[in-house]
Each structure stands twice: as C-alpha cells, then as structure tokens.
Amino acid sequence: xxxxxxxxxxxxxxxxxxxxxxxxxxxxxxxxxxxxxxxxxxxxxxxxxxxxxxxxxxxxxxxxxxxxxxxxxxxxxxxxxxxxxxxxxxxxxxxxxxxxxxxxxxxxxxxxxxxxxxxxxxxxxxxxxxxxxxxxxxxxxxxxxxxxxxxxxxxxxxxxxxxxxxxxxxxxxxxxxxxxxxxxxxxxxxxxxxxxxxxxxxxxxxxxxxxxxxxxxxxxxxxxxxxxxxxxxxxxxxxxxxxxxxxxxxxxxxxxxxxxxxxxxxxxxxxxxxxxxxxxxxxxxxxxxxxxxxx
Amino acid sequence: xxxxxxxxxxxxxxxxxxxxxxxxxxxxxxxxxxxxxxxxxxxxxxxxxxxxxxxxxxxxxxxxxxxxxxxxxxxxxxxxxxxxxxxxxxxxxxxxxxxxxxxxxxxxxxxxxxxxxxxxxxxxxxxxxxxxxxxxxxxxxxxxxxxxxxxxxxxxxxxxxxxxxxxxxxxxxxxxxxxxxxxxxxxxxxxxxxxxxxxxxxxxxxxxxxxxxxxxxxxxxxxxxxxxxxxxxxxxxxxxxxxxxxxxxxxxxxxxxxxxxxxxxxxxxxxxxxxxxxxxxxxxxxxxxxxxxxxxxxxxxxxxxxxxxxxxxxxxxxxxxxxxxxxxxxxxxxxxxxxxxxxxxxxxxxxxxxxxxxxxxxxxxxxxxxxxxxxxxxxxxxxxxxxxxxxxxxxxxxxxxxxxxxxxxxxxxxxxxxxxxxxxxxxxxxxxxxxxxxxxxxxxxxxxxxxxxxxxxxxx
Numbered sequence: 001x002x003x004x005x006x007x008x009x010x011x012x013x014x015x016x017x018x019x020x021x022x023x024x025x026x027x028x029x030x031x032x033x034x035x036x037x038x039x040x041x042x043x044x045x046x047x048x049x050x051x052x053x054x055x056x057x058x059x060x061x062x063x064x065x066x067x068x069x070x071x072x073x074x075x076x077x078x079x080x081x082x083x084x085x086x087x088x089x090x091x092x093x094x095x096x097x098x099x100x101x102x103x104x105x106x107x108x109x110x111x112x113x114x115x116x117x118x119x120x121x122x123x124x125x126x127x128x129x130x131x132x133x134x135x136x137x138x139x140x141x142x143x144x145x146x147x148x149x150x151x152x153x154x155x156x157x158x159x160x161x162x163x164x165x166x167x168x169x170x171x172x173x174x175x176x177x178x179x180x181x182x183x184x185x186x187x188x189x190x191x192x193x194x195x196x197x198x199x200x201x202x203x204x205x206x207x208x209x210x211x212x213x214x215x216x217x218x219x220x221x222x223x224x225x226x227x228x229x230x231x232x233x234x235x236x237x238x239x240x241x242x243x244x245x246x247x248x249x250x251x252x253x254x255x256x257x258x259x260x261x262x263x264x265x266x267x268x269x270x271x272x273x274x275x276x277x278x279x280x281x282x283x284x285x286x287x288x289x290x291x292x293x294x295x
Numbered sequence: 296x297x298x299x300x301x302x303x304x305x306x307x308x309x310x311x312x313x314x315x316x317x318x319x320x321x322x323x324x325x326x327x328x329x330x331x332x333x334x335x336x337x338x339x340x341x342x343x344x345x346x347x348x349x350x351x352x353x354x355x356x357x358x359x360x361x362x363x364x365x366x367x368x369x370x371x372x373x374x375x376x377x378x379x380x381x382x383x384x385x386x387x388x389x390x391x392x393x394x395x396x397x398x399x400x401x402x403x404x405x406x407x408x409x410x411x412x413x414x415x416x417x418x419x420x421x422x423x424x425x426x427x428x429x430x431x432x433x434x435x436x437x438x439x440x441x442x443x444x445x446x447x448x449x450x451x452x453x454x455x456x457x458x459x460x461x462x463x464x465x466x467x468x469x470x471x472x473x474x475x476x477x478x479x480x481x482x483x484x485x486x487x488x489x490x491x492x493x494x495x496x497x498x499x500x501x502x503x504x505x506x507x508x509x510x511x512x513x514x515x516x517x518x519x520x521x522x523x524x525x526x527x528x529x530x531x532x533x534x535x536x537x538x539x540x541x542x543x544x545x546x547x548x549x550x551x552x553x554x555x556x557x558x559x560x561x562x563x564x565x566x567x568x569x570x571x572x573x574x575x576x577x578x579x580x581x582x583x584x585x586x587x588x589x590x591x592x593x594x595x596x597x598x599x600x601x602x603x604x605x606x607x608x609x610x611x612x613x614x615x616x617x618x619x620x621x622x623x624x625x626x627x628x629x630x631x632x633x634x635x636x637x638x639x640x641x642x643x644x645x646x647x648x649x650x651x652x653x654x655x656x657x658x659x660x661x662x663x664x665x666x667x668x669x670x671x672x673x674x675x676x677x678x679x680x681x682x683x684x685x686x687x688x689x690x691x692x693x694x695x696x697x698x699x700x701x702x703x704x705x706x707x708x709x710x711x712x713x714x715x716x717x718x719x720x721x722x723x724x725x726x727x728x729x730x731x732x733x734x735x736x737x738x739x740x741x742x743x744x745x746x747x748x749x750x751x752x753x754x755x
Contacts, residue, residue: 001708002708002709002713003708004703004704004705004706004707004708004711005707005711005712005713005714005715005716006707006711006712009700009703010700010704013696013700036398037391037394037395037397037398037682037685038394038397038398038678038679038681038682038685038686039390039391039394039681039682039683039685039686039689040682040686041682042678042679042680042681042682042683042685042686043679045397045400045678045679045682046675046676046678046679046682047675048400049400049405049671049674049675049678050671050672050675051400052400052401052405052406052409053405053408053409053671053675056406056409056410056413057409057412057413057416059413060413060416060417061416063416063417064416064417064419064420067417067420067421068420071420129421129424131421131423131648132648135648136646136648137642137644137646137647137648137649137650137651138646138647138648139423139646139647139648140423140646140647140648159644159646161644161646161648161649161651163419163420163422163648163649163650163651164650164654165419165420165650166416166419166654166657172654175420257400289714289715289718290714290715290718290719291714291717291718293718294718294721294722
C-alpha cells in the first residue's frame with residue numbers, strides 16, 4: 001500500500017500536541033492550580049466559586065464573632081461590676097437596718113449609697129466602641145438619665161430593641177440586652193430598689209423591706225447575666241466549628257483546583273521527552289530520500 | 296514499415312516518450328511541496344502494430360496521456376471535514392477568549408458577590424459604623440464595575456466577531472469568483488482535449504479554502520461545476536459566480552444575504568458558522584445570564600434597602616440605579632447610585648443602632664433572583680456552563696483535527712509526490728532512454744555497414 005509521502009504535517013501536529021502538553025504542565029506547576037480556566041474542569045471551576053463563597057463567609061463570621069465577643073465581654077464585665085456595687089449597697093443596707101447605728105452613721109451610709117447609685121447609673125451607661133451597650137438599639141445616646149422626680153431617680157430613654165448577628169450559616173445570636181430588661185425590669189427595678197433604700201435609710205423606716213427589694217433585684221440581675229455567659233460560650237464553640245470548616249473548605253479547594261506536583265512534574269518530563277522525539281523524527285525525515293543515493 | 300529504419304523509428308519513439316516521462320517526474324519533483332498539487336503519472340501504450348502478411352510488427356511506444364492521480368470521493372470528505380473543523384476551531388478560539396473572564400474563583404464577579412454580602416455581615420455587629428458602611432458601598436462599586444467590564448468585553452468581542460463575518464464574506468466572494476474563472480479555463484482545455492490537471496488541482500485547492508469559510512457542496516455538471524451551500528444557495532455555477540452580501544440587521548449585527556434572502560442562520564459549517572454561533576448564541580447567552588444576575592441583585596437589594604431606615608431616620612433609598620425594566624443591558628449599566636454611606640438602611644426600628652434590616656439585605660444572598668437561582672449559584676453555574684461549552688468544543692475540535700489529518704494522509708497516499716518513487720522512476724526512465732539510445736546507435740552502425748557494403752569490397 002502506498003503511504004502518504006508527506007509525513008511532515010502529522011509530525012508537526014504531534015510536535016504541537018507535545019508542546020501544548022508541556023505548556024499545560026508548566027502552567028500547572030507555576031500556578032499550583034490544575035483549574036486555570038473553566039474548561040480545564042468545568043464542574044470543579046463551578047464548585048470553586050461556591051467554595052470561595054463559603055470561605056469568604058466563614059472568614060466573615062469569624063470576624064463578626066470577634067467583634068461580637070468584644071461587645072459581650074464589655075457587657076458581661078460591666079454587669080459583674082454592677083453586681084459587686086449592688087452587694088456593697090446591700091451590706092450598707094443591712095448595716096443601716098441594725099438599730100444600734102447612730103444618726104450620723106446613717107447619714108454617712110446615705111452618702112455612700114448615693115455614691116453607689118451614681119456609679120450604677122454610670123455603669124448602665126457603658127459604651128463599647130462609642131455605642132451604649134444597654135440602650136437596646138438606641139445606642140447613640142446614654143440610656144439612663146438622672147431624674148429626681150422619678151421614683152427610681154432615673155429615666156430609661158433607650159428602647160427594648162435587640163440586635164441579632166449571624167455567626168454561622170442560619171445561626172443568629174442575640175448580642176444585647178436592653179436596660180429595660182436588665183436594670184429597669186418591672187418588679188425587679190434595680191434603680192427603684194436603690195432609690196427606695198436611700199429613702200428608707202434617710203427616714204429610718206422600712207429599711208428591711210428595702211434591703212429585701214435590692215436583694216431580689218440583684219438576684220434577678222444575676223440570672224440575666226447568664227445570657228452573656230451563654231452567648232460567649234456559643235461564640236466560642238461556633239469559632240471552633242468555623243475554624244474546622246475553614247480547614248475543610250481549604251482542603252476542598254485543594255482537591256478541586258490544586259495540583260499534584262509530582263504528577264505535573266512527571267507530565268512535564270514526559271511531554272519534554274515526546275517533544276524531543278518528535279523533533280528528532282522531523283530532523284531525520286527531512287534528510288532522507290532516494291535522491292541522496294543516486295550517483 | 297519494417298527493417299532497420301523501422302527499428303530506428305521505434306527507438307526514437309522510446310527516446311521521445313522517455314523524455315516526456317522524465318519531464319513528468321521532473322514536474323512532480325518540482326511541485327513536491329506545492330499546496331494542492333496532485334502527482335502526475337505518464338500513461339504509455341504500445342503503438343498500433345503494422346500487419347505485414349501474417350506478421351504483426353510493433354511500432355514503438357506512444358504517450359497516451361499524463362494523468363493526475365486523485366480520489367474525488369476523498370476530496371469531498373476532506374471538504375466536509377474542513378468545514379466542520381474550521382467551524383469548531385473558530386468557535387473554540389472565541390470561547391477560549393470568553394472563558395478567561397471566568398477563570399478565577401477568588402476574583403471577578405463571583406468573588407465580588409461573596410465580598411459584598413460579607414461586607415453586610417461585617418456591618419451587622421456595629422451597624423452605625425461609617426467605615427463599615429463605606430465598606431459596603433465600596434464592595435457594591437467593585438461588583439458593579441466588574442459586571443460592567445465583563446459586559447463590555449463581551450460586547451467588544453461580539454463586535455470583532457461581527458467584523459470577521461464581513462471579512463469572511465468578502466473572502467468567500469473572492470474565492471468563488473476565482474473558482475469560477477478557473478472553471479472557465481478547465482472547460483476550455485477539456486473542449487480542446489487538453490489535460491487540465493494542474494488547473495483542477497488549483498480549483499480543488501480553492502474549494503478547500505472556501506470550505507474553511509462556509510459549508511459548500513460541489514456538484515459536477517456537464518458544463519463545469521456548481522458550488523452551493525448546504526441549504527441550497529448557489530455560490531457559483533460554471534463560470535458564473537454569485538456574490539454574497541452583508542447588511543446590518545435590526546438586531547445590530549451583520550446578516551449574510553444571498554440576493555434578498557437571509558442565509559445567516561442556515562450556515563452549518565466553515566468559520567462563518569463558528570463566528571455566527573459565537574456572535575448570535577454564545578455571547579448573547581452569557582450576556583443575558585449576566586444581565587439577569589445584575590438586574591436581580593440590584594432590584595432585590597434596592598427592595599431590601601427600602602424596607603429599612605437609614606442613619607438619618609429616613610426610609611432607605613436605592614443602592615443601585617434601577618436596572619432596565621426587562622433586564623437587557625443591566626450588567627453593562629449596573630451603577631451604585633448611593634454615594635453617602637449613612638443612607639444605607641441597616642435599621643429596622645428607626646434607631647441608628649438597629650441592624651434588623653441588614654438581615655433583609657443579607658437574605659438577598661439566598662434569594663432565587665436569577666433564573667431561579669441564588670446569586671452565587673447563578674454565577675457558579677454560568678462558570679460551569681462556559682467551561683463545559685469550551686471544553687466540549689475543544690474536544691470536538693481535537694477529534695475533528697484528527698479526522699481531517701487522517702483524510703489528508705489518505706489523500707496524500709493517493710496524490711502526494713513521493714521523492715523516493717520519483718527517484719526510482721527517474722532511474723527507470725533513464726535506463727529506458729539509455730537503452731533506446733543504444734538501439735539508435737546500434738541501428739546506426741548496422742546502417743553504416745549496409746550503406747558501405749560495396750565500398751569495403753572495392754577497397755579490398
């Protein structure tokens with residue numbers, strides 16, 4: 001059978017193919033990626049977009065959590081200072097209730113209690129990064145304003161709004177408690193109890209009842225403090241979960257679009273060998289034909 | 296005629312035919328690398344014998360004809376393969392250019408969408424923070440700009456492809472007129488019984504070039520050939536060629552007209568078919584997906600922002616300039632119209648510290664707003680589609696390259712000039728020439744002997 005005497009186009013096509021394979025291997029090695037354009041692996045290219053989205057959000061949730069944790073720990077430590085002050089007020093109240101206390105001592109206790117009262121107002125007006133922590137969502141103004149005409153001595157001018165922040169996919173965490181639910185809760189109003197205690201000591205009547213009211217309000221507040229502990233626990237465990245998720249996503253990205261360096265290097269060597277063979281064949285082919293042997 | 300003069304005449308015919316055979320070989324060797332050249336072989340025959348009595352005496356050799364060796368069926372297959380190959384490779388080149396825009400998973404529209412929604416997430420713990428609010432607007436700006444760039448570059452590429460269509464049609468017209476002119480010469484040579492071999496080679500070569508541009512069928516007729524597209528539009532009949540024209544249609548792109556009929560959508564092969572596929576299907580398809588996504592996002596985010604209250608206590612306005620009602624051109628024109636970050640309506644209760652409406656804005660990420668898909672799913676699907684189309688076209692083009700290469704190998708095995716073969720023929724023709732020359736010189740000696748018969752006797 002007669003064969004095609006012009007083998008050059010076939011050899012050139014083979015050479016072209018091996019050079020293409022060299023390029024692909026080189027690109028994979030230099031970029032460290034096996035998917036350098038969508039057609040390299042369309043499914044992986046599409047999944048990589050989704051993976052990048054999840055990676056962005058996972059990083060985003062972690063960032064939000066650290067911001068939320070700042071708020072939570074500020075609120076939490078403020079509340080513990082608040083509780084400590086209340087305990088002092090309670091001790092003073094108990095001391096005042098003792099019938100042996102002189103009138104001048106009682107006056108001194110009143111002064112101390114008034115100091116504690118203004119300290120409590122200041123604590124209730126704590127800010128985190130310029131925002132009032134216990135003002136509900138009305139965070140741009142101090143929620144407690146001193147008002148001598150008010151039975152509790154203060155007015156709550158915040159609102160009852162609660163913000164929720166996503167700390168995971170579909171996982172929302174309430175990040176604040178408004179003062180209206182903490183310090184000014186109906187029946188457990190801390191400021192009313194303190195104000196009543198001051199009045200009771202001043203008038204030396206019903207101190208025991210007033211002390212009990214402060215004690216009740218303090219217990220109520222302690223119970224509400226659990227909220228922050230819980231929230232901090234949740235952010236911590238979610239942080240652990242997100243860190244694991246981040247690792248998994250990065251592994252998935254590696255599996256989808258990463259390069260097996262050993263395989264890529266082998267491919268490159270193979271392509272280079274093939275390319276040299278094709279070049280050698282072209283070199284030989286162009287030299288040899290019967291005319292060279294005619295004398 | 297017999298006798299010594301008869302032998303001389305036979306030897307002469309041998310000399311002359313050997314010379315012509317060597318000429319043919321020489322021509323084959325000279326054209327070994329001429330594109331489209333078909334090797335020629337001399338066809339010789341024994342001269343008509345002379346009957347003398349009961350004897351039949353040969354009269355030497357005659358050169359019957361010089362034949363070009365070609366396989367017309369193979370030629371047709373090569374033309375068809377060329378049409379498919381050219382269409383696929385043209386489309387592939389364009390698709391590879393398109394897909395570079397969708398190459399990165401960590402930058403571009405997909406990453407912009409993720410980053411935008413992440414900027415809302417970052418605002419959520421501290422909704423009145425102006426720096427974080429500015430971050431949202433910056434992310435929106437980046438998203439809009441990348442949509443604009445993607446749409447612009449698709450549009451630019453479409454414009455270039457459109458120009459290519461016009462140029463290709465010009466080339467088609469030039470080729471058909473050349474083929475018609477060659478056909479006229481072939482008809483003339485055939486009418487005077489001459490071998491049109493090289494002209495047929497030339498014509499076949501031109502038809503193959505034409506096949507690279509447009510899907511054509513060649514129909515041999517009594518007078519030359521007819522070349523028509525596969526939908527039946529005649530491009531040339533014998534020596535008469537019919538030019539195609541282009542005209543800008545109401546859709547803003549060039550349409551291909553044969554006379555008054557629009558054949559743009561009926562082309563199935565050649566680079567023109569590939570160009571039209573890219574121009575009228577692939578690019579508009581991708582463009583429309585981008586438009587749907589851009590328009591869906593802008594509309595949904597504007598709607599969500601309107602549900603909340605901005606830092607100044609007013610109802611939320613538009614973040615993006617409202618996209619065109621039907622969505623067409625939304626990607627190219629997507630613009631962030633909000634310039635003041637305090638106008639972002641994060642609040643659901645009117646206070647600055649509320650982040651309630653950010654949840655509505657963030658929820659847009661999970662809304663099925665583009666072709667029934669969430670924004671990131673829609674984009675990810677688009678990347679997958681572009682990759683699949685390019686990958687499939689690339690695989691088809693690879694196999695089409697192989698088919699064409701095999702057909703050309705087959706054609707080469709029939710028509711290609713083999714230098715080994717020509718060298719061996721040359722040796723053969725040279726020997727034949729030498730032998731014939733030897734006969735002439737022998738006859739010459741014998742004739743001398745015969746003419747000088749008497750002289751030799753007289754001298755003795």
